[in-house]
Amino acid sequence: MKxxxxxxxxxILVLITLNSFAQNSVKHNIDIRIPEVALLGLVADNSDVTRILTKSNNVAENSISFADETDVNSVWIxxxxxxxxxxxxxxxxAFVQGDIPEGIQLKVSASAASSDGKGELGQPKGSKVLGExxxxxxxxxxxxxxxxxxxHGHNLVYSLAIDETEAKLVALNSEKVTFNIVYTLAD
Incomplete structure (x- = not known):
């Protein structure tokens, strides 16, 4: 009996020992969902970023002066x-909000994206005349x-073309003209 x-x-000791080394595993699924994002901003080398952010249409505005050549070439999107x-x-x-004097064409050109961006960056379309x-x-x-x-992003370069016919030049004067350029990021 002994x-x-x-x-x-x-x-019993062998069974207890074997059970203590048994592997139990459990699993579950994890879904990761990243929401859609569309953010747009303008910044100049010498000013603060101005941003308006919404989900569907993102609009950005910033002011520049054609009186200062450095201002015209220092805007980044x-x-x-x-x-x-x-x-x-x-x-x-992009479009102009406000009145551009008759006889003036405003053009904008976006550079290639800076090299520090990541992902599927956009392609610039060349020099474009802006209007309404x-x-x-x-x-x-x-x-x-x-x-x-x-x-960072794309450097925006603005240029003005003036219609030099006499009638158009007479209409131009030395008054300050202000208008907005509105940029929109859309699907």
Missing amino acids: LLSKIIIVG NYSSVKRAHSSPRRIT QPTEIINNIGSCYTGQGAQ
């Missing part, structure tokens, strides 16, 4: 974009970010 009780005790898979690329359009209707200046924007602030 031998039988020793065998039973050893058997920054954006962040997260879009759904299989959705159309986004684009940035939105004009596409950057297209093919996917999920990406350009970075924030001056020297």
Whole structure:
């Protein structure tokens, strides 16, 4: 009987030891959903960022003066974009809000995106004449970010072309003319 009780005790100890080394695993699914994002901002080398952010249409405004040549070439457009898979690329359009004097054409050109941005950065469309209707200046924007602030994103260069016919020149005067350029990031 002593031998039988020793065998039973050893058997129980072996079973307990084997159970203590058993592996139990449990799993569950985790869904990660990143919401769509469309953020747009303008910044000049010598001023603060002005931003207006909404989900559907993102609009940015900033003021520049053609009296100072450095002001005209120091504006940067920054954006962040997260879009759904299989959705159309986004684009940035610009238009003039206000009256440009007759005989003047305002043009804007966006540079290639700075090298510190990541993702599917947009492609500039070259020099575009701005008017009352939105004009596409950057297209093919996917999920990406350009970075924030001056020297990030696309440098915007403005130029004025003047119609030099006598009638148009007479209409121009030395008064200060103010208008807005509105940029929109849209699907």
